[in-house]
Amino acid sequence: MATFAIGDLQGCHDDLQRLLERIAFDPAEDTLWFTGDLVNRGPKSLETLRFVKGLGPRAVTVLGNHDLHLLAVSAGVATLRKSDTLDEVLAAADRDELLDWLRHRPLLHHDADLGYTLVHAGLPPQWDLDLAIKCAHELEAVLRGPGHLEFFRHMYGDRPDRWSADLAGMERLRFIVNCFTRLRFCGPQGELDLKSKGAPGSQPRGFLPWYEVPGRKSANLHLLFGHWSTVGEVQDAHNALGLDTGCVWGGRLTALRLDGDGSSGWYCVDCEGAQRPGSD
Numbered sequence: 001m002a003t004f005a006i007g008d009l010q011g012c013h014d015d016l017q018r019l020l021e022r023i024a025f026d027p028a029e030d031t032l033w034f035t036g037d038l039v040n041r042g043p044k045s046l047e048t049l050r051f052v053k054g055l056g057p058r059a060v061t062v063l064g065n066h067d068l069h070l071l072a073v074s075a076g077v078a079t080l081r082k083s084d085t086l087d088e089v090l091a092a093a094d095r096d097e098l099l100d101w102l103r104h105r106p107l108l109h110h111d112a113d114l115g116y117t118l119v120h121a122g123l124p125p126q127w128d129l130d131l132a133i134k135c136a137h138e139l140e141a142v143l144r145g146p147g148h149l150e151f152f153r154h155m156y157g158d159r160p161d162r163w164s165a166d167l168a169g170m171e172r173l174r175f176i177v178n179c180f181t182r183l184r185f186c187g188p189q190g191e192l193d194l195k196s197k198g199a200p201g202s203q204p205r206g207f208l209p210w211y212e213v214p215g216r217k218s219a220n221l222h223l224l225f226g227h228w229s230t231v232g233e234v235q236d237a238h239n240a241l242g243l244d245t246g247c248v249w250g251g252r253l254t255a256l257r258l259d260g261d262g263s264s265g266w267y268c269v270d271c272e273g274a275q276r277p278g279s280d
Contacts, residue, residue: 001029001030001031001259002023002026002029002030002031002257002259003030003031003032003033003114003257003258003259004023004025004030004031004032004033004255004256004257004258004267005032005033005034005035005116005118005224005241005243005255005256005258006019006032006033006034006035006243006253006254006255007035007226007242007243007244007245007247007253007254007255008035008036008037008064008226008227008229008243008244008247008248009034009037009038009039009042009048009052009247009253010037010038010039010040010041010042010045010066010247010248010274011038011039011040011041011042011043011044011045011048011085011248011274012042012043012044012048012247012248012253012271012274013042013043013044013047013048013051014044015247015253015269015271016048016051016253018253018269019253019255019267019268019269022255022267022268022269023255023257023267027055027058030058031057031058031059031060032052032055032058032059032060033059033060033061033109033116033118033224033258034052034059034060034061034062035061035062035064035118035119035120035224035225035226035227035243035244036061036062036063036064036065036066036067036105036120036181036226036227037064037065037066037067037120037226037227037244038052038061038064038066038067038102039066039067039070039086039089040066040069040070040084040085040086041066041083041084041085041248041274041275042085042247042248042274042275043085043274045070045085045086045088045089046088046089046092046098049089049098049101049102050094050098053098053101053102060109060118061105062105062106062107062108062109062118062119062120062180063102063105063106063107063120063143063180063181064120064121064181064226064227065120065121065181065182065227067102067105068152068155068177068181069084070086070089070099070102071099071102071103071143071148071152072152072155072156073086073090074089074090074095074099075148075149075152077149077152077153078152078156083275085274103143103144103148104143104144106136106140107119107120107136107139107140107176107177107180107181108132108133108136108180110129110133114258114259114260115222116222116223116224116258117129117132117218117221117222117223117224118223118224118225119132119180119223119224119225120180120181120225120226120227121179121180121181121182121183121184121225121226121227121228122179122180122183122184122210122211122223122225122227122240123179123180123183123210123216123218123223124163124179124183124186124190124192124210125186125190125210125213125215125216125217125218126163126190126217127163127179127217127218128217128218129218129221131217132218135176135179135180136176136180138172138173138176139151139173139176139177139180142173150170151170151173154170154173154174155173155174155177157174158178158192158194158195159171159174160174160175161175161191161192161193161194162189162190162191162192163175163179163190175192178192178194179192181227182194182227183210183227184196184197184203184209184210184227184228185203185204185207185208185209185210186207186208186209186210186213187206187207187208187213188206188208188213188214190213191207193207197230198230199230199231199232200212200231200232209231211223211238211239211240212238216238219238219239220239221239222239222241223239223240223241224241224243224256225240225241225242225243225244226242226243226244227244228242228244229244229245229246229248229249229251230246231244241256243255243256245268246271246273247271247273248271248273248274248275249273249275250271250272250273251270251271251273252268252269252270252271253268253269253271254266254267254268255267255268
């Protein structure tokens with residue numbers, strides 16, 4: 001029995017199958033963790049959704065920004081962008097079943113036995129594990145309930161950009177979703193910079209990668225994240241491991257074995273890429 005964490009798929013179904021051959025994945029015994037963004041930009045979002053859903057309890061996936069964008073588009077409160085590749089999902093005979101399954105995925109997964117916590121993007125420095133779980137559950141309850149349509153209408157936006165326990169309503173939910181699915185850089189007081197998408201070092205003065213902010217309350221967690229294909233080499237100096245190695249952009253698809261049986265390690269396959277870097 002093995003557990004592997006895998007970076008952003010973004011519809012790259014065939015690359016995933018090659019990676020699973022590389023790690024000798026056994027669907028009867030092994031478990032896969034996905035960092036989110038199962039769909040979009042790549043050529044086979046529909047096949048990817050069907051495959052991961054079909055793994056049942058052998059797959060754990062957190063929600064990413066592209067997954068939420070698909071849900072908002074399907075709900076009629078957002079429009080497709082030029083670079084979106086979601087038409088097959090939206091036209092599929094089983095779309096409602098797939099989208100309902102996707103809408104019920106978590107924003108955070110924590111396994112105390114393995115000692116890892118999985119998110120799509122990151123955590124603001126003010127959140128420890130307990131607060132992060134609480135915030136994830138708040139938003140998950142909305143996404144899984146009758147209020148999800150109203151949330152999607154207010155989901156897009158960069159404000160508020162700093163955590164406060166006094167945040168309420170849609171502002172609170174928007175801050176939570178931006179942290180879990182869009183975060184890259186933070187200021188010293190936890191201010192979010194949601195505009196910058198480049199590699200570490202390209203951010204505005206005074207900002208840092210979220211995992212480098214001094215005093216981060218989640219610094220004791222072994223955090224796994226995706227979302228940031230330009231992060232460069234996988235980060236581990238701050239207890240944060242980046243798994244998005246740019247498959248959809250022609251980079252690699254990466255897996256990390258998590259269980260501590262002495263054979264833990266990194267695995268990857270090279271990818272042809274479905275999008276050109278900079279075409280966001």
